[in-house]
Amino acid sequence: MSNLYDVTIIGAGPVGLFTTFYSGLRSLKTKIIDAEPAVGGKIRYFYPEKIIRDIGGIPEIEGQELVKNLHAQANTFQPIIVCDERIIALHKQTDGTFELVAENGNKHRSKTIIIAAGSGTYEVNRLEVSGSEAYTNNLFYDIKDLASFRNKTVIVSGGGNAAIDWAQSLEPIAKEVHLVYRGENFKGHEERVKEMHASSIFVHVNHEITALQGGTNNLQSCIIHCNKNGSTTKIATDAIVVNHGIKVDLGSMLDWGFDISDYGILVNQKMETSVPGIYACGDVCTYPRKMRIIAAGLHEGPIALNSAKNYLDPEADHVAMISTHHENFN
Numbered sequence: 285m286s287n288l289y290d291v292t293i294i295g296a297g298p299v300g301l302f303t304t305f306y307s308g309l310r311s312l313k314t315k316i317i318d319a320e321p322a323v324g325g326k327i328r329y330f331y332p333e334k335i336i337r338d339i340g341g342i343p344e345i346e347g348q349e350l351v352k353n354l355h356a357q358a359n360t361f362q363p364i365i366v367c368d369e370r371i372i373a374l375h376k377q378t379d380g381t382f383e384l385v386a387e388n389g390n391k392h393r394s395k396t397i398i399i400a401a402g403s404g405t406y407e408v409n410r411l412e413v414s415g416s417e418a419y420t421n422n423l424f425y426d427i428k429d430l431a432s433f434r435n436k437t438v439i440v441s442g443g444g445n446a447a448i449d450w451a452q453s454l455e456p457i458a459k460e461v462h463l464v465y466r467g468e469n470f471k472g473h474e475e476r477v478k479e480m481h482a483s484s485i486f487v488h489v490n491h492e493i494t495a496l497q498g499g500t501n502n503l504q505s506c507i508i509h510c511n512k513n514g515s516t517t518k519i520a521t522d523a524i525v526v527n528h529g530i531k532v533d534l535g536s537m538l539d540w541g542f543d544i545s546d547y548g549i550l551v552n553q554k555m556e557t558s559v560p561g562i563y564a565c566g567d568v569c570t571y572p573r574k575m576r577i578i579a580a581g582l583h584e585g586p587i588a589l590n591s592a593k594n595y596l597d598p599e600a601d602h603v604a605m606i607s608t609h610h611e612n613f614n
Contacts, residue, residue: 289392291398294316294318295317295401298354301354302581303400309604314361317369324347338579374536395596397562399537401537440464444472491509491510547570563591
């Protein structure tokens with residue numbers, strides 16, 4: 285029979301990793317499980333070189349460096365970290381504990397559960413242009429090496445924060461950067477949009493890519509179409525970075541008995557789900573005035589953990605001691 289843990293955290297992205305650290309502060313026997321082959325969540329997969337700027341006290345940090353730091357911090361109290369296991373079933377036991385069943389058949393036992401699964405498993409939305417399959421080496425859905433775009437003409441397709449960040453990150457490296465957005469009002473932060481318009485990036489609003497030209501895996505140009513006046517423009521192109529969002533899938537978690545809305549698992553101010561003993565934090569959960577930024581998730585995780593601690597021990601303090609007072613840091 286598998287070991288029984290005080291808390292099992294599902295999801296090893298930034299929020300799950302920080303919650304794991306906080307669980308150690310509260311002296312709980314902790315396990316964290318993730319469906320991906322390594323920790324870091326979407327940042328590890330999609331944005332390793334993206335500059336992150338919305339965490340207090342860190343003016344800017346590369347995604348991969350943030351993950352590295354959070355992983356090291358999570359290991360402070362030696363939790364069990366399990367990767368490459370997707371949890372597909374949850375069973376409440378007669379003694380009030382939970383059994384989690386992974387897709388590979390492994391079982392995990394826990395007294396409480398915190399879901400920090402972000403948007404669940406994900407699949408990028410592909411560029412829907414006829415013949416695009418001939419240019420797999422020229423289409424990028426994540427960037428792991430900015431230097432590989434040096435002196436190239438790059439088109440970034442998308443209008444959210446990530447697309448704007450990629451365009452700005454590529455600007456000092458690439459020969460030329462075009463940002464193509466089918467809408468008009470960008471979804472990114474206002475200041476970043478202003479910076480982009482003041483840069484050398486060619487911004488094409490109300491446009492979308494409609495055709496690619498060249499030989500197999502030898503992209504030479506693309507055609508963009510104006511949704512307002514119907515005109516087309518040909519742009520010499522070496523590479524296209526596509527950021528059209530992702531398809532998210534909470535999978536079997538939707539069947540675990542939680543109250544769900546269109547935006548995730550409903551929680552209260554204690555990060556409690558509708559199932560006693562199970563909590564949620566980060567992008568996977570929702571409540572009034574929810575903010576989906578890393579900093580907010582780093583706040584929600586400890587709230588969820590403190591609620592789990594009080595569920596296990598109603599007499600325990602509602603919060604942990606300040607970390608600098610903890611015996612491990614003295």
